Amino acid sequence: MDTEKFKERLLREKTQLEEEMSGVGRQNPDVPGDWEPTPANDGQLDIDDNVKADNHEESMERSAILTELEVRHKNVSDALEKIEKGTYGVCETSGEQIEEDRLEANPAARTCKAHMND
Numbered sequence: 031m032d033t034e035k036f037k038e039r040l041l042r043e044k045t046q047l048e049e050e051m052s053g054v055g056r057q058n059p060d061v062p063g064d065w066e067p068t069p070a071n072d073g074q075l076d077i078d079d080n081v082k083a084d085n086h087e088e089s090m091e092r093s094a095i096l097t098e099l100e101v102r103h104k105n106v107s108d109a110l111e112k113i114e115k116g117t118y119g120v121c122e123t124s125g126e127q128i129e130e131d132r133l134e135a136n137p138a139a140r141t142c143k144a145h146m147n148d
């Protein structure tokens with residue numbers, strides 16, 4: 031299997047995810063690798079209640095987006111680590127080889143098609 035090709039795609043996706051993450055959040059200085067959503071009202075001191083409610087909603091949304099991005103980021107990082115270790119493309123459930131077309135669709139896949147919903 032051509033892991034170089036997947037490595038390139040994974041590295042590109044990782045950079046892209048980090049860009050997206052920095053758009054809605056910031057790295058937690060106390061917990062390396064952890065991200066927290068940036069407050070929507072950053073810097074605004076005097077805002078009315080309507081804006082506050084909107085901001086609260088937006089913060090919730092940011093938090094949900096960030097959580098999703100963090101999961102994808104973790105999958106991509108783990109896949110890159112597996113490439114380094116030489117265990118890339120092995121199903122985490124069955125230990126079998128993951129189908130190449132599945133990796134084409136999602137280079138960060140952890141499982142083969144048979145176990146993708148586990």
Ligand SMILES: [Zn+2]
Nearest residue numbers: 121124142145
């Ligand atoms: Zn499997």
